[in-house]
Amino acid sequence: MRNFRFACPTEFLFGKDTEQNVGAEVKKYGKKVLVHYGGGHIRKNGLYDRVMESLKEAGLEITELGGVKANPDIGLVREGIELCKKEEVEVILAVGGGSVIDSAKAIGIGVYYEGDVWDFFLKKVPVEKMMPLGVVLTIPATGSEASNTTVVTNSENGCLKRALSHSCLRPDFAVMNPELTYSLPAYQTAAGGVDIMSHVLERYFTREPDCELTDRLCEAVLRTMIKQLPVVLEEPENYGARAEVMWAGTIAHNGILGTGRSEDWGSHMLGHELSAFYDMTHGATLAIMIPCWMEYVYQTDIARFVKYAVDVWGVENDVFRPEKTALEGIHKTREFFRALGMPVSFADAGIGADRIEEMAENCTRFGAVGGFVKLEKEDCVRIYQTAVS
């Protein structure tokens, strides 16, 4: 086990009706709140009204900023920063999924900086602190409700999507009511589910040999997702299954599953280019790239892929043919994603092979990617090629 430093101070208020007390939670951090959200969905389903009512009941002064889109843009972040400064906001409440939370995180650090907030993402200046941030989570996927990361896009000069990590980026609290996810479309539910599984898989494939506990914890989350994700697609209003997926999404990415081990993140890097070039949903890019990545790298550590097949997918361990066992695990991964309605190839996603070189170039523009296997540009080209059809 490797040395590590870990803390996840976020407080979780999980369960039915929990959003109805969000005002009291926000009030612990200040009187002037910026409510940050996306589009009309939360207005249609009544969540907006319930949150506003609770905030007003708590006597809070409310400023609003809606309009966050998928792949949250630095433009709106800048607007939020100005608003916070003008209104002397003391605490931000993000109501939505990962994009809204990430946008709120960027606002929360930008408020304390005189220069342009994009400087943080360019690593020109170090992050030091974030304004108090609460979350009402509506989509289990990115894990941003407890993670130390924010991903923001700058579309001004080409499309730059940049991630930033710092311990201060963890929200102070997250209100998580699984009922709020009942109305998520099947595609978004499935894509979110793949994203959750990917956060575990990026940690599961490690070069650290001694990590039994975190291996087992990873397997616990993956097996739960494998069981519950088809249930929520079949029965969108199954509270128990929605609750399992929602809590799994937090544990998958709050960092506990990475304690003491190296991680990979190659599939994420490969997938990010698909998002950047074709505006694909993050989870869908992962459904395509993860099995292709696995097929490309499994021979470097057959034993781990055998363990994955057996302990995650319940594949019978053919001890005389480990490669067969390993491949069966990868096969099951892809078929699972396919059965969820996710694309598992470029063809499924309706995209061609013509920009593979460009994507591979971009993917490795800062050097090789991936901690399990270092992927150079040529590796990325080959992996993308296996994803074509």
Added chain:
Amino acid sequence: MRNFRFACPTEFLFGKDTEQNVGAEVKKYGKKVLVHYGGGHIRKNGLYDRVMESLKEAGLEITELGGVKANPDIGLVREGIELCKKEEVEVILAVGGGSVIDSAKAIGIGVYYEGDVWDFFLKKVPVEKMMPLGVVLTIPATGSEASNTTVVTNSENGCLKRALSHSCLRPDFAVMNPELTYSLPAYQTAAGGVDIMSHVLERYFTREPDCELTDRLCEAVLRTMIKQLPVVLEEPENYGARAEVMWAGTIAHNGILGTGRSEDWGSHMLGHELSAFYDMTHGATLAIMIPCWMEYVYQTDIARFVKYAVDVWGVENDVFRPEKTALEGIHKTREFFRALGMPVSFADAGIGADRIEEMAENCTRFGAVGGFVKLEKEDCVRIYQTAVS
């Protein structure tokens, strides 16, 4: 899944040599530190010197209070409170195992109260805040390095052992170097291991039907312990195994395994009386009581005990004879504890059956105990009777 509120803000600094930077961590919370510890062990193995050196390097003003014993006494806690007030201590550093940490927690709350600190344990006054507290952990067992609980004993009027729980009782940080546990005697290692497993088992046996994720997480920790505990007894200086046990001990009791579910704690209550009446090691009392408790209650939920047997102990599931499968899991539990060198009966522990009535009376003095099955006095008598030989 039940509604829950959960946060564990403790920061973990885990790994080799981590205690050598403890001064810099303490300094974040204040300049005047009370170093609280037990007996001579940390002086003999050099830990005391390394900690003191790091604190001095950080320029801290040090006050010391040693002498914490197993089942930490309220007397020393009061002494610590006076010392903190007199020396205007700003942060406490507990160097030791659960007793030292629990004693430090009690000091940390007592400092802010004008009356007698025992009032908190009598629930006469509510806990509100605790002085900043850091830990250098030397024994993986109680989980106190991250838990919201302290257990203190008052030996003035009979022997009263009282627990207190509050979110403010979680330490701010915990330095965890598995090497510090190399020198633990086998008996203490085993008893600590049983304690760790018990913290999971008390949560595993739940009446909440929908809790797949936490079931699996519990199983992950239990199976890790089942594999690694015999390794550390066989090879006390096996870093990897010591690290697994140490980190498992924290996850077992930081509360995450109880999220969304009811818990039991009947075995703990039964065991506490053995400690009170015979001054037995906590882990040893659990090794006796847990299998006996299981045998007494398993028929109320055969399915869960079948799951326990199969998913924790790898018992083959005899689907036509679930009771046989369930009993095999309980049998394996007891044999595992026995193989660790723990007592599994009163006879093993050298105690008789003569105080069973008294213990059962005491155990239920505030009413029935246990969340999985409510145990009245007569139930406790019967369980104790099965433990005699």
